Amino acid sequence: MMKPRPLKIVAWLSLLAIVFVTVSPIGWRPHDYLPVDLDRALAFALMTLLFVMAYPRHFVLCSVLLIFGALAIEALQLLSPTRHAHMDDAAVKAAGAAFGAVVAWLINQVRPGRPAQVGVKRGA
Known part of the structure; x- marks a missing residue:
């Protein structure tokens, strides 16, 4: 498992990359072989997974902020001027973020040495 500090750096870099790809001219967008909706959903799922893994005590805050x-x-x-915002694209991205949050939360539940959840007593 990656140490917390590098994980935080990778999470923030993924956010910067997604913002750049989203607002840059369409010709600068990287091309891959995935369907565009799957590409969007996976990008947001991975980014949210990284943030929730990097900040496990702030699961709800990370999840809500990244979905919105x-x-x-x-x-x-x-x-x-070369891009167009679409509500269905936003919904796909938000669904990907929600999926990434759930997967990261599940991983954090079984991860050894995870920090205690706020308000939850261990060993009681």
Whole structure:
């Protein structure tokens, strides 16, 4: 398992990469072989997974911010003349973020040496 500090750096870099790809001109968008909705969902799932793993005590805050952040990041496309914001794209990204949050939460539950959840006593 990756140490917390590098995991935090990778999480923030993934957010920066997603924002860049989302608001940059369409010609700069990387191309892959996945269907575009799957590509979007996986990107947000991975980013949210990284944040929740990096900040396990802030599961709810990370999850909520990144789910609503998907909507905000999609809205940033309104600033680019070559991009168009679509509600269905935002919904796919938000669903990916929610999925990533659930997977990360499950991983954090079985991860050895995980920090105690706020308000939960261990060994009681």
